[in-house]
Amino acid sequence: MADVPDMDSIDLRVVLSARGLRRDFGGFVAVNDVDLDVHHARIHALIGPNGAGKTTVFNLLTKFLEPTSGRIELLGHDITRMPPAAVARMGLARSFQISAIFPHLTVLDNVRVALQRPGGLSTQFWRPLSALDRLTPRADELLDAVGLTDVRNKLAVDLSYGRKRVLEIATTLALDPKVLLLDEPMAGMGHEDVGTISDLIRSVARGRAVLMVEHNLSVVADLSDWITVMQRGKVLATGDYPTVAADERVKVAYMGMEEG
Amino acid sequence: MAETTLRNGRARSSSRLEQGLVVLGILALLAAPFFVYPILLMKMLCFALFACAFNLLLGYTGLLSFGHATFFGGAAYFCAHAVKVWGWPPEAGILLGVVGAAGLGLVMGFFAIRRQGIYFAMITLALAQMFYFFCVQAPFTHGEDGIQGVPRGFLFSLLDLNQPLNIYYFVLAVFLAGVFAIWRIVNSPFGMILRSIRENENRAVSLGYSVANYKLAAFVMSAALSGLAGAVKAIVFQFATLTDVTWQMSGEVILMTLLGGIGTMVGPIVGAGLVVGLENALATSGFPVMIATGVIFMACVLLFRRGIVGEIQARWNARRESRSGNKAHG
Numbered sequence A: 001m002a003d004v005p006d007m008d009s010i011d012l013r014v015v016l017s018a019r020g021l022r023r024d025f026g027g028f029v030a031v032n033d034v035d036l037d038v039h040h041a042r043i044h045a046l047i048g049p050n051g052a053g054k055t056t057v058f059n060l061l062t063k064f065l066e067p068t069s070g071r072i073e074l075l076g077h078d079i080t081r082m083p084p085a086a087v088a089r090m091g092l093a094r095s096f097q098i099s100a101i102f103p104h105l106t107v108l109d110n111v112r113v114a115l116q117r118p119g120g121l122s123t124q125f126w127r128p129l130s131a132l133d134r135l136t137p138r139a140d141e142l143l144d145a146v147g148l149t150d151v152r153n154k155l156a157v158d159l160s161y162g163r164k165r166v167l168e169i170a171t172t173l174a175l176d177p178k179v180l181l182l183d184e185p186m187a188g189m190g191h192e193d194v195g196t197i198s199d200l201i202r203s204v205a206r207g208r209a210v211l212m213v214e215h216n217l218s219v220v221a222d223l224s225d226w227i228t229v230m231q232r233g234k235v236l237a238t239g240d241y242p243t244v245a246a247d248e249r250v251k252v253a254y255m256g257m258e259e260g
Numbered sequence B: 001m002a003e004t005t006l007r008n009g010r011a012r013s014s015s016r017l018e019q020g021l022v023v024l025g026i027l028a029l030l031a032a033p034f035f036v037y038p039i040l041l042m043k044m045l046c047f048a049l050f051a052c053a054f055n056l057l058l059g060y061t062g063l064l065s066f067g068h069a070t071f072f073g074g075a076a077y078f079c080a081h082a083v084k085v086w087g088w089p090p091e092a093g094i095l096l097g098v099v100g101a102a103g104l105g106l107v108m109g110f111f112a113i114r115r116q117g118i119y120f121a122m123i124t125l126a127l128a129q130m131f132y133f134f135c136v137q138a139p140f141t142h143g144e145d146g147i148q149g150v151p152r153g154f155l156f157s158l159l160d161l162n163q164p165l166n167i168y169y170f171v172l173a174v175f176l177a178g179v180f181a182i183w184r185i186v187n188s189p190f191g192m193i194l195r196s197i198r199e200n201e202n203r204a205v206s207l208g209y210s211v212a213n214y215k216l217a218a219f220v221m222s223a224a225l226s227g228l229a230g231a232v233k234a235i236v237f238q239f240a241t242l243t244d245v246t247w248q249m250s251g252e253v254i255l256m257t258l259l260g261g262i263g264t265m266v267g268p269i270v271g272a273g274l275v276v277g278l279e280n281a282l283a284t285s286g287f288p289v290m291i292a293t294g295v296i297f298m299a300c301v302l303l304f305r306r307g308i309v310g311e312i313q314a315r316w317n318a319r320r321e322s323r324s325g326n327k328a329h330g
């Protein structure tokens, strides 16, 4: 739950919002008339049973999928028809449900690639790789924050599943996004990493909005300030944890899934 | 920490080994025309540069083009026409070939770049076939005859390219400059983004990279460098013909790259040398070259997918790993 509100978390602007979001796959409606408001300095959990449409909502918000209808606004700009890379450059960063890393780059290079775009360092084809050295301190800082320093020179492909996910989070944070979308960030992580990443998410959320899909309900209860529950493409309930937990329909949807 | 130093140490010694091999290779190429027929060497160098340029796209960006003959053969036509009909000096003709190939690359890339995998290959093939038919029809290419008797002329009005050694060292210089350019692009900040696109395109998009623009840039660079190889070949052989714009030529450069090793710097050079050498050896024997290259292709795909250089590298690395592993244990 949210602690005592500090200076930052008083600022609760809506930074990302969706209205009437819908996506059809053939005849199947995967996301149906979803309204969603994501606030600055808040951890917002998006939960729901398998196939509820959470990942599809992420793909729509980040423009990896075109909405069939509806409208999306990021920081006051209409991004409904924008290409995904442009949305990312506006400050919306995401991680993927299936770990997205650059397998045959080193751990360090994985993070540096994310740091490369500002300053035109990504288009310079005539300079040696040592031009990227000035990004190394920042990359090392991020690797240290997630506890990957010991494997920084390994190829990402050689990491364990859990550590690949940790690397993906470090890479996402390297973008210093205004809005952070995490799709099941803790799935497959060891107990120790779950703790580290929870703390990390809590600390980065002080200065930005976080929207997170998570199946582990104890993590959800522990971390999130606000929760939206989805089922069969629709929003079932939204509110803080006690409100949502008390909702009868949510109880039905989650029957047998409650972990505490 | 100890592991880091070990890795760095190993990386340094292996890069010193690489530097040594590069120097040896250059020395061998400098001495080669005294032992091997220069025209064969120059043919190898042109195709080696072509294959390296192709590998910039396949090996380092992950795009399989089936239309690279357009740039190689197109540049040969532009260069040959400029030198023979307009009387341009060779360096200007070659430059025109490079610029023309880059232009063709921009057009082909524009239409193909948003497609994935096999669709990308098919669109490049289709556009290359269109260019082939254009070359069959256009008057300046002289159809089946091609542009014959292109004068080699004087490089920068100084160096007589009709002298076998002069032209050999000129071709060698172009080859080395071209390969250096490719090496620089691959090992640059931009090259890092290309690699990340090859590794995981969606991830690159989610980091804010407009991947289509990066791919198009790589495509045009690859086309321009392929054009450099084709234009120089036109000067060396003093003609430009339809052979260089056929789909078989696009296939041949794929074969050379696969044979030598995708995504290695030296692989395409070795592959080109072998294929050209083999063709040369078979030319007098009457054995059909197509069958030989077909068999090689099958062997590549079935037996050593990493290619010759890729396979050697992998074995070498494995041996180093196991040896340093033993040391750590002992």
Ligand SMILES: Nc1ncnc2c1ncn2[C@@H]1O[C@H](COP(=O)(O)OP(=O)(O)OP(=O)(O)O)[C@@H](O)[C@H]1O
Pocket (backbone or CB within 6 Å): A025, A030, A048, A049, A050, A051, A052, A053, A054, A055, A056, A057, A097
């Ligand atoms: N590209 C697609 N084509 C067709 N159907 C799709 C596509 N993507 C998702 N779906 C369907 O949409 C529904 C919602 O999928 P989605 O991945 O968004 O669920 P989710 O809530 O993320 O589930 P999980 O918790 O298992 O990750 C599923 O029934 C899925 O099969």
Ligand SMILES: [Mg+2]
Pocket (backbone or CB within 6 Å): A054, A055, A056, A097
């Ligand atoms: Mg999902």
